[in-house]
Amino acid sequence: MNLNISINKKKNEFDEYYKNLLSNYLSKDKLSKAMIYGSMNGGKRIRPYLVSIFSKIAHVEKKYYMRLSAAIESIHSYSLIHDDLPSMDNDDFRRGKLSTHKKFDEATAILAGDALHDLAFEILSDKKTCPKDGIRVLLIKHLSKSLGSKGLAGGQSLDLIYENNKINISKILHMYELKTAVLFSYCCYAPFILANKSDYQIRFASEYGKLFGLIFQITDDILDVEEDFKSLGKTPGKDKKQGKSTLLSIIDKNKLKKFCISEIEIFRTKYQNLLKKYSILEKLIYLNINKLN
Amino acid sequence: MNLNISINKKKNEFDEYYKNLLSNYLSKDKLSKAMIYGSMNGGKRIRPYLVSIFSKIAHVEKKYYMRLSAAIESIHSYSLIHDDLPSMDNDDFRRGKLSTHKKFDEATAILAGDALHDLAFEILSDKKTCPKDGIRVLLIKHLSKSLGSKGLAGGQSLDLIYENNKINISKILHMYELKTAVLFSYCCYAPFILANKSDYQIRFASEYGKLFGLIFQITDDILDVEEDFKSLGKTPGKDKKQGKSTLLSIIDKNKLKKFCISEIEIFRTKYQNLLKKYSILEKLIYLNINKLN
Numbered sequence: 001m002n003l004n005i006s007i008n009k010k011k012n013e014f015d016e017y018y019k020n021l022l023s024n025y026l027s028k029d030k031l032s033k034a035m036i037y038g039s040m041n042g043g044k045r046i047r048p049y050l051v052s053i054f055s056k057i058a059h060v061e062k063k064y065y066m067r068l069s070a071a072i073e074s075i076h077s078y079s080l081i082h083d084d085l086p087s088m089d090n091d092d093f094r095r096g097k098l099s100t101h102k103k104f105d106e107a108t109a110i111l112a113g114d115a116l117h118d119l120a121f122e123i124l125s126d127k128k129t130c131p132k133d134g135i136r137v138l139l140i141k142h143l144s145k146s147l148g149s150k151g152l153a154g155g156q157s158l159d160l161i162y163e164n165n166k167i168n169i170s171k172i173l174h175m176y177e178l179k180t181a182v183l184f185s186y187c188c189y190a191p192f193i194l195a196n197k198s199d200y201q202i203r204f205a206s207e208y209g210k211l212f213g214l215i216f217q218i219t220d221d222i223l224d225v226e227e228d229f230k231s232l233g234k235t236p237g238k239d240k241k242q243g244k245s246t247l248l249s250i251i252d253k254n255k256l257k258k259f260c261i262s263e264i265e266i267f268r269t270k271y272q273n274l275l276k277k278y279s280i281l282e283k284l285i286y287l288n289i290n291k292l293n
Numbered sequence: 294m295n296l297n298i299s300i301n302k303k304k305n306e307f308d309e310y311y312k313n314l315l316s317n318y319l320s321k322d323k324l325s326k327a328m329i330y331g332s333m334n335g336g337k338r339i340r341p342y343l344v345s346i347f348s349k350i351a352h353v354e355k356k357y358y359m360r361l362s363a364a365i366e367s368i369h370s371y372s373l374i375h376d377d378l379p380s381m382d383n384d385d386f387r388r389g390k391l392s393t394h395k396k397f398d399e400a401t402a403i404l405a406g407d408a409l410h411d412l413a414f415e416i417l418s419d420k421k422t423c424p425k426d427g428i429r430v431l432l433i434k435h436l437s438k439s440l441g442s443k444g445l446a447g448g449q450s451l452d453l454i455y456e457n458n459k460i461n462i463s464k465i466l467h468m469y470e471l472k473t474a475v476l477f478s479y480c481c482y483a484p485f486i487l488a489n490k491s492d493y494q495i496r497f498a499s500e501y502g503k504l505f506g507l508i509f510q511i512t513d514d515i516l517d518v519e520e521d522f523k524s525l526g527k528t529p530g531k532d533k534k535q536g537k538s539t540l541l542s543i544i545d546k547n548k549l550k551k552f553c554i555s556e557i558e559i560f561r562t563k564y565q566n567l568l569k570k571y572s573i574l575e576k577l578i579y580l581n582i583n584k585l586n
Contacts, residue, residue: 031442031450082407087399106380107453110403111446114375117407118441121414125434133426140433141418148411149324153404157324160400 003283010052011045014069021070025119030104034112035119038100039077042233047072050187050212050284054205057278058195067129068139068190071120075143076183078116079152081109088160089242095233130194138193146182155179164243172247173214180220181213188212204274211267212285215260219288221246222253253292260289296576303345304338307362314363318412323397327405328412331393332370335526340365343480343505343577347498350571351488360422361432361483364413368436369476371409372445374402381453382535388526423487431486439475448472457536465540466507473513474506481505497567504560505578508553512581514539515546546585553582 019040026032048069055065084091084099085106092102101109121140123129130136145151155178162175188209192202223232224239225248239246247256264285268275275282312333319325341362348358377384377392378399385395394402414433416422423429438444448471455468481502485495516525517532518541532539540549557578561568568575 026442027447029442029447029450030454031447035442082403085400085403088403107378108450110375110378110381111450113407114410115440115442115446117410118437118444118446121433121437122441125430125437133430137418137426137430137433140414140430144411144414144418147408148415149319149322149328149408151411153408153411154320154322154324157322157401157404161323 003287007044007046007049010049014045014048014066014073015040017066018070018073021067021123025122030108031111031115034100034104034108035077035116037103038081038109038112039074039116041077041097042095043073043076045069045073046216047076047184047187050184050209051191053280053284054188055191055194057281058191058197060191060194063128064130064194065191067123067126068194071123071129071143072183072187072190074116074120074123075147075152078113078120079156081113081116083156085109088156089238091234091238093229093234096230097233135194135196139190142190142193143186146186151178151182155182159244162245165245167245169247169250172245172250175245176214176217176247177210180217181210184213184216185209201274204271207267207271208281208285211263212288214263215285215288218247218256218260219291221248222256222292257289257292264289296580300337300339300342303342307338307341307345307359307366308333310359311363311366314360314416318415323401324404324408327393327397327401328370328409330396331374331402331405332367332409334370334390335388336366336369338362338366339509340369340477340480343477343502344484346573346577347481348484348487350574351484351490353484353487356421357423357487358484360416360419361487364416364422364436365476365480365483367409367413367416368440368445371406371413372449374406374409376449378402381449382531384527384531386522386527389523390526428487428489432483435483435486436479439479444471444475448475452537455538458538460538462540462543465538465543468538469507469510469540470503473510474503477506477509478502494567497564500560500564501574501578504556505581507556508578508581511540511549511553512584514541515549515585550582550585557582 022036022039026035051065051069051072055062080094081100083089084094085101091099093099097103099109100112104112120143124136124140124143127136130139147153155175158175159179162171185206186209189202189205192205221239224236227236229236240249251259267285268282315329315332319328344358344362344365348355373387374393376382377387378394384392386392390396392402393405397405413436417429417433417436420429423432440446448468451468452472455464478499479502482495482498485498514532517529520529522529533542544552560578561575
């Protein structure tokens with residue numbers, strides 16, 4: 001099956017599952033409505049797709065990996081809601097719709113993000129996600145580390161600090177790793193933790209996810225410049241306007257594409273045995289770079 | 294020992310422990326500085342005090358319960374940082390010092406809160422908090438439930454929705470339970486979970502904490518009216534100015550005091566056997582009400 005068709009099919013399936021799960025966990029109050037608005041917002045669900053691919057490879061049952069995906073997507077939604085706030089990236093739109101603080105209000109958006117943040121841990125800590133206590137607590141440990149001051153929040157902070165500053169490539173790469181790649185990485189290795197895979201396999205999945213995330217971020221930066229509101233779903237050209245430090249601000253597009261392809265080659269050489277076994281992953285790693293013309 | 298002396302001694306001990314723990318987990322970057330600023334801010338550490346009392350009753354080792362306290366205080370700090378934001382309760386001061394968003398900036402304050410939120414789960418998920426996986430994951434499950442849309446964040450949301458509205462007593466009590474009492478409750482029963490106590494004992498501790506939290510909130514509302522900036526450490530008289538729905542806005546102070554004392558009496562009757570055994574708890578439940586003249 002064509003990769004995009006397969007992603008879209010999985011997206012529809014996840015959306016239905018996630019909507020149900022949210023209605024089980026939430027109420028009908030304003031906060032719950034804002035949480036649902038901010039998380040059921042037409043996202044591509046690329047993270048749940050990665051979870052499903054790695055879960056299939058590792059033979060993780062669907063009833064477990066769908067909950068893992070729901071936890072990750074709750075985290076992703078929380079981070080987008082907070083990221084769009086006026087004092088952060090100040091975007092009134094997200095995926096073509098009003099962002100949560102514009103649809104509701106700032107206070108509700110902050111709290112909706114906070115409560116989605118909790119929901120992820122509530123989902124993971126439940127036996128329904130995995131009957132083994134030791135595995136659930138390990139999933140939680142890795143997730144919390146990926147999100148805190150040395151993960152997602154740390155990366156968002158650097159992103160703001162680096163605005164309108166001359167920042168070198170290695171610092172930008174580090175910022176990309178924290179703000180984008182660690183959560184992608186988690187999507188790939190968490191199913192391997194669920195399946196009790198070896199440390200080597202987990203490291204492979206983790207590095208795959210980091211590479212996927214890096215290319216995702218670089219592609220996102222390029223699309224921010226090239227696409228219009230309709231295809232982007234949010235205000236285009238914002239990185240330049242806000243003086244964001246992106247790789248694209250110091251390296252031209254063609255060189256960036258070459259950089260991504262060379263990073264893929266390095267990875268392929270390092271893990272050729274596993275990539276031969278899991279051939280879908282070879283195709284999938286080109287997903288983002290192929291979006292560029 | 295006098296209760297206030299004992300609380301203050303524990304506060305100093307916790308502050309030193311927590312400062313060390315934070316420096317182990319954090320870096321020297323701006324976000325880490327904001328996290329430390331927002332959490333090492335001269336708080337009374339009444340939650341860690343409750344944890345220590347219930348831990349002593351349950352014979353939980355200090356090396357475990359201090360980490361539980363650190364997780365809870367990270368959550369409490371995150372909630373205060375977000376609560377002080379301009380779009381929330383908009384307070385420039387906290388405990389006599391600039392609030393985190395005034396000392397740093399709004400974006401940094403939002404992210405510092407988010408990262409402290411994660412830190413709590415990172416601390417709890419570590420084997421150092423308890424060697425048993427099943428207990429750590431249970432602590433995490435209860436905490437995440439206490440914080441989300443049906444806990445702390447839900448209560449904060451109701452607090453904002455109820456501003457400048459006529460709200461009845463039972464709705465205000467429900468809001469107090471969510472925004473204040475559930476976390477106090479957790480401080481009391483989490484040590485009992487660590488010690489693998491019976492369901493009955495855990496229910497006792499949970500109800501004790503809820504009652505403590507309710508009286509804490511009522512006292513806080515009264516002090517907001519009666520105290521000045523110096524003793525309060527934050528802007529006084531704000532509840533009225535912001536049209537907050539408090540019990541004090543519909544019931545006078547003396548009746549509220551009587552209500553608290555009658556709630557204590559009901560609790561004492563229900564759990565007289567356990568209160569006889571744990572006599573410190575009988576004294577402690579009057580802590581907040583005794584602050585009122």
